[in-house]
Amino acid sequence: MTLAGTWRLRHQRYQLQGEVCEKCGSLIFPPRDVCPECEAPAKTPYTFSGRGEVYSYTTVYHPPAGFEEDAPYTVALVRLEEGPMVTAQLTDVDAEQVEIGMPVEMVTRRISAEGEEGIITYGYKFRPVLRRTRG
Amino acid sequence: MRDVAIIGIGQTKVGEHWDLGLRHLALEALQAAMKDAGVERADALYVGNMLSGELTGQEHLGALIADFAGLRGIEAVKIEAACGSGAAAVRMGYIAVAGGLADVVLVVGVEKMTDYLGPRVTAALAMAADADYEASQGVSFVALNALLMRRYMHEFGYRKEDFAPFAVNAHANGMNNPNAMFHLKVTPESYARAPMIADPVNLLDSSPVCDGAAAVVLAPIEWARQLDHPVVRIAASAIGTDALAIHDRRDPLTLEGAALSAHRAYQQAGLGPKEIDLFELHDAFSIMAALSLEAAGFAEKGKGVRLALDGEITLHGRIPIATMGGLKARGHPVGATGVYQIVEVVQQLRGEAGDNQVPDARIGMAQNIGGSGATVITHILERVG
The missing domain is CATH 3.40.47.10 (Thiolase/Chalcone synthase)
Structure with missing residues (x-):
């Protein structure tokens, strides 16, 4: 991914920022500027909580170029608690422990790196929701 | 709208064709289809292809393949719709003949995937997905x-x-x-x-990841009735x-x-x-x-x-x-x-x-x-x- 392309996606990658449709109230991620439900313009930013659950998951043993160092890794479709679905890697969890319906939360991690000289891309991954300690 | 028939078909064997390049694969399928249809000329050529730029460094397949097949000068373009490129090209040919804009149209689908190894091809195929929100993950x-x-x-x-x-x-x-x-x-x-x-x-x-080409010849249905094959519309x-x-x-x-x-x-x-x-x-x-x-x-x-x-x-x-x-x-x-x-x-x-x-x-x-x-x-x- 290019420097400019990475910069354009910074609000999505680092904050999970999508949009809300002012007409019908739909919450949208990834942002698309036209509401998929009512087709009205939807450009008002909305930041998602980052919490959701695993809709489906798999482990990648044969990665595309740029991800060889990380393989095997687990990717998932995560249903956000606000409704939209996100495609992302899971982290801080063994593949055998993942199951459909598992609660997860967004964290910021290194996604890919283009060698010594290239861009390191950071963005969202999801991990199992940490148990809160009473304090 | 005119009724459109498929008057010729051709294909190469599918496999790892290390001895054949993209243009040679396309030519083999096209020549087989034209022979099957008994035609030597055509009004247009539509090329279905997804990854020629990424995996062979070659875009601009319409003119390239038309020229290589001895059809220099005819209308020719590449049609791309990821893994659906082949049938999308057939549909463009159908539109041209059904709409009366062309009489004989050639369609060839061609792909050359085996010159590169796994990760490069895997990344190329992922271009059919959303680059910003799927492949990038x-x-x-x-x-x-x-x-x-x-x-x-x-x-x-x-x-x-x-x-x-x-x-x-x-x-x-x-x-x-x-x-x-x-x-x-x-x-x-x-x-x-x-x-x-x-x-x-x-x-x-x-x-599997592989190479191959297939071609059809489209024409108004009256053309098909003059040939020996059963008429397929x-x-x-x-x-x-x-x-x-x-x-x-x-x-x-x-x-x-x-x-x-x-x-x-x-x-x-x-x-x-x-x-x-x-x-x-x-x-x-x-x-x-x-x-x-x-x-x-x-x-x-x-x-x-x-x-x-x-x-x-x-x-x-x-x-x-x-x-x-x-x-x-x-x-x-x-x-x-x-x-x-x-x-x-x-x-x-x-x-x-x-x-x-x-x-x-x-x-x-x-x-x-x-x-x-x-x-x-x-x-x-x-x-x-």
């Missing part, structure tokens, strides 16, 4: 299908081994197709032992689309683009699933075959795998699929696949399918899918004489 195409397959098993209660009939059927049919990449018998036992690629998708759920040609990314779809387990595409095709042809004698569907992965059967109305939601388990997808079942091996055994040279499917339906309707002949086949359907279901092109072909 390290999701391969196999992984996208694995996400769908796991959820399907979860929602409808299937076991991994229930998907075996798709690979068993495709490979049984591929055995008798001299142009198929694989001549390899697959049993439920060998399916169970196949290495995992992206759990639960194993090697025998997945179509295009009864329907339709495209349906859906969100590019799986996460953007209303229900990931419903291929809405495929349902729209099939519905439009049925409307155009004035018939329904019951009248279809065979269905060349897009079995790039076993789960895609199941979802396609459901979207096109051959099985209810969640029952596509049940249809296969009941033996209804074999040559003698209710709806034969992958009759010449499908994407799984014939092979999936991505931008060529849609044209291979149409060539094979024509073989069936002409009665030229050899040991794989579906008895009394009169109406066949071919459905080619771009990406994980975002572009779906359906053609219904009918033997009329």
Whole structure:
């Protein structure tokens, strides 16, 4: 991914920022500027909580170029608690422990790196929701 | 609108063609189709291809292949719709002939994938997905299908081994197709032992990386009546689309683009699933075959795998699929696949399918899918004489 392309996606990658449709109230991620439900313009930013659950998951043993160092890794479709679905890697969890319906939360991690000289891309991954300690 | 016929078909063997480049593959298929049709000239050439730029460093295929085939000067362009490029090119040819803008149109689907090794090809194929929100997360195409397959098993209660009939059927049919990449018998036992690629998708759920080219010649139906072949007309040609990314779809387990595409095709042809004698569907992965059967109305939601388990997808079942091996055994040279499917339906309707002949086949359907279901092109072909 290019420097400019990475910069354009910074609000999505680092904050999970999508949009809300002012007409019908739909919450949208990834942002698309036209509401998929009512087709009205939807450009008002909305930041998602980052919490959701695993809709489906798999482990990648044969990665595309740029991800060889990380393989095997687990990717998932995560249903956000606000409704939209996100495609992302899971982290801080063994593949055998993942199951459909598992609660997860967004964290910021290194996604890919283009060698010594290239861009390191950071963005969202999801991990199992940490148990809160009473304090 | 004029009635359009397919008057010529041609194909190369699918495989690892280290001795043939992109242009040579296209030429071989085109020459075979033109010979079959008895034509030496054409008004236009449409080239279906997905990855020539990425995997051979060559774009601009329309003019290149027209010139290389001795057709310098004619209208020629490349059509791209990911793995649906081949059938999309056929549809462009159909529009040109049906609309009276051209009389003889050549369509060739061609793909050269084996000059590079795994990760480069995997990354190239992932370009059919959403670059900003799918591919950038390290999701391969196999992984996208694995996400769908796991959820399907979860929602409808299937076991991994229930998907075996798709690979068993495709490979049984591929055995008798001299142009198929694989001549390899697959049993439920060998399916169970196949290495995992992206759990639960194993090697025998997945179509291979390969090279190949297939071509058709389209003309007004009157032209077809002057030839020796049985006349095969295009009864329907339709495209349906859906969100590019799986996460953007209303229900990931419903291929809405495929349902729209099939519905439009049925409307155009004035018939329904019951009248279809065979269905060349897009079995790039076993789960895609199941979802396609459901979207096109051959099985209810969640029952596509049940249809296969009941033996209804074999040559003698209710709806034969992958009759010449499908994407799984014939092979999936991505931008060529849609044209291979149409060539094979024509073989069936002409009665030229050899040991794989579906008895009394009169109406066949071919459905080619771009990406994980975002572009779906359906053609219904009918033997009329």
